Amino acid sequence: MNKPIRAVSIFCMFLFLALMLNVSYVQFWRAKDLNTxxxxxxxxxxxxxxxxxxxxxxxxxxxxxxxxxxxxxxxxxxxxxxxxxxxxxxxxxxxxxxxxxxxxxxxxxxxxxxxxxxxxxxxxxxxxxxxxxxxTLDAAAQQAAFRSLRDTVGPDGEGAVVAIQPKTGRILAMVSFPTYDPNQLASHDRETREKAYDRLDSDPHEPLVNRTIQTRLFPGSTFKIVTAAAALEDGLYDVGDDVPSGATWQAPGTTGSQNVIDNEGRSGCSPTEVSFETAMAQSCNTAFAKMAVEVGPEKLREQAEAFGFNSDYLLDLGPQAQSVFPRDVVDVVDGEQQEPRELDDAETARSGFGQFSVQATPLQMAMVVSAIANRGTLMRPHLVQEVQSAAFDVLETAEPEELRSAISPQTAADLTELLVATVDDGTAFPAAIPDVSVAGKTGTAQRGVEGKPPYGWFVSFAPAEDAEVAVAVMIQEAPGKDISGGQLGGPIAKAVMEAVLNK
Structure with missing residues (x-):
């Protein structure tokens, strides 16, 4: 064989090998990724x-x-x-x-x-x-959540509701508002679906965002439950103790009126010490700020993470935003980032009542109260209950999965006592249901932007002694209304709990 023919033969052989390698790569190694x-x-x-x-x-x-x-x-x-x-x-x-x-x-x-x-x-x-x-959704709970949220925030409002069955982790309701009509996006007509998507994608109210798992905001006073759990778990206080409070408190290591923590006019928080029950029922910022500093940022973070912060946990729907309790702080001096450091006392104090850099999704806050309702055991939340054949034969059923023990049964019982008092005699009274023991907590979180209204939160579970449902409500926008977790979120949570309990 002469040299030119041999060169062409070798070249063709390399082309053939390259083709075979590419076919093997595409049809075997990449097949699943390409097909999905x-x-x-x-x-x-x-x-x-x-x-x-x-x-x-x-x-x-x-x-x-x-x-x-x-x-x-x-x-x-x-x-x-x-x-x-x-x-x-x-x-x-x-x-x-x-x-x-x-x-x-x-x-x-x-x-x-x-x-x-x-x-x-x-x-x-x-x-x-x-x-x-x-x-896993409960049709009655879903409808109650949607209607009450829509009617509360109005057509230009924004918010979310999540309800969980504490013993199993089944998600009973998952509502994000505003919502959209998926039928327009499923159209076979290209122009119809592209116009629908462009309109929804450009809407400033972000209807395509599932706020229950993709929006995280300052949880405000609902986070006081986590701070209380950390204090009880650490043995700093018992449920019957008095705790330090006060009308105002200068954040440690700070000066100036902008760093003064107050109780937003709640006079019941003004004494130097108040009962633990009063601190929770009246939502005393000063009490929980001081409590957070006593607990310390490491233990407060550990407790938050035990409830699910800084992790992913929903496996059958995504993407989800991680709820955050800050692991470290990076200061910027003269335009240069410094080495990460732990939260100082002032930052820890504000974290204790759900401000500073603490952020949570509605699902996360539903998980917090769900774990308390389940005697301290946190279950993995899930949305898929069964996989069936086209003939409705059950092929797979989701089994309840324990994530971890978030708190001890005794701490769960103590927190339940505090949260029932918050509904019976405190700020969470709008969620009260006749002849049912309800545990709940309000939250009104400042945005940190001057002139902007706060976020409203409400978390609850019922019946308190043997809970069938735990709920989290988040009000992001409610034009024309004064946003407060209790007044706006409480009735929504009540409607969802009643829908589950009255079946």
């Missing part, structure tokens, strides 16, 4: 050409595929679109969100749990159908 990539047009088109599984709440389908007469065989339909949109998300060509994304393998029929069903369909010559996903 929502931007894969071929896979997306195939998803619209077969019957996708149902997303169920109880016996009702909140997402289903209906046959249509166009280039695709099925159209994804959301019968109660706005009510469940933050959870279901939407399915469109090249994009999936919410449960549609996290449970895509089940809904599309590709999950290994559906392997036998695929074989049966193949043997019968039937089209492969997707499996169904049964959610």
């Amino acid at each position: 990539d929502p931007k894969n047009a071929r896979v997306a088109a195939a998803a619209f050409s077969r019957e996708r599984g149902l997303i169920l709440v109880g016996d009702d389908a909140v997402a289903k595929s209906e046959p249509v007469d166009d280039r695709y065989k099925y159209l994804r339909v959301y019968p109660q679109g706005q009510l469940y949109a933050p959870v279901t998300g939407y399915l469109q060509l090249g994009s999936q969100t919410g449960i549609e994304r996290s449970q895509n393998e089940v809904l599309s029929g590709e999950d290994p749990l559906l392997f036998v069903n695929r074989l049966v369909d193949l043997a019968r010559g039937d089209t492969n159908k997707g499996g169904n996903v049964l959610l």
Whole structure:
């Protein structure tokens, strides 16, 4: 063989090897990633050409595929679109969100749990159908949360509600407002869905954001529960003790009136010492600021993290924002970042009542009261209860999963006592339910922006002695109304608790 022919042969051999390597890489190593990539047009088109599984709440389908007469065989339909949109998300060509994304393998029929069903369909010559996903949501609780939140904040308002079953971690309600109609985004008409997405994406109220897990704000006085838990766990105080308080307190190591901590006019907090019950029921900032400094930033952080701060915990819906208790502070001097340091006393004091750099999602604060309601044990929150075949045969059921012991049973009992008193005789009275023992806490968090109204929070659980539901309410915007956690959030929490308890 002469030299030119040999060179061409070697070159062709290398091209062949490169082609084989590329094919092997794409079809084997990258196959799963490419098949699950929502931007894969071929896979997306195939998803619209077969019957996708149902997303169920109880016996009702909140997402289903209906046959249509166009280039695709099925159209994804959301019968109660706005009510469940933050959870279901939407399915469109090249994009999936919410449960549609996290449970895509089940809904599309590709999950290994559906392997036998695929074989049966193949043997019968039937089209492969997707499996169904049964959610943990309670329809009555979801509707109560949506209606009461919408009516409270108004059409231009913003907020979120989460309800959890404390003993199992089942999420009973997950509402984010404002919401959107996923049917417009699922349209087969490109112009229709692009216009709908552009309108929603540019809306300053951010309807596409699931505020229950993606928005974190200062939790304000609802965080006093965490501070109280840390103090009780550390043995600094017992539930029957008096605790230091006072009308005002200069934040340690600071000067100037802007660094004075006060109780926003609550005179019951003014004595030098008040009972632990009074401190919680009247939401005394000075008491919990001093308590936080006594506990110290390390133990306060440890307690917050025991409840779920600084971690991810929801596995079947995303993305989620981590709730934050700061691990360190980085100062900037003359434009240069300094070495990270621990919180000082003034920062710890403000952290003790949910300000400074402490931030939480509504789901996180629901988890805090859920752990207390469950005698100190924190369960993993979850939204998917069952995976079913297209024929509704149960293939997998979610089992309750303990995340950790957040506090001792005794501390949980002590906190419950304090929170019941806060509803019976304190600031959380709007959540009171006749003949039911309710535990609750208000929160009104300053934004740190002059002239801007605060955020409103409310957390609760009932019945206090054997809780069936724990709730967190967050009011982000309520134009034309004075925002306070108790007055606005309390009735919403009450409506959700009653919806669960009255079934």
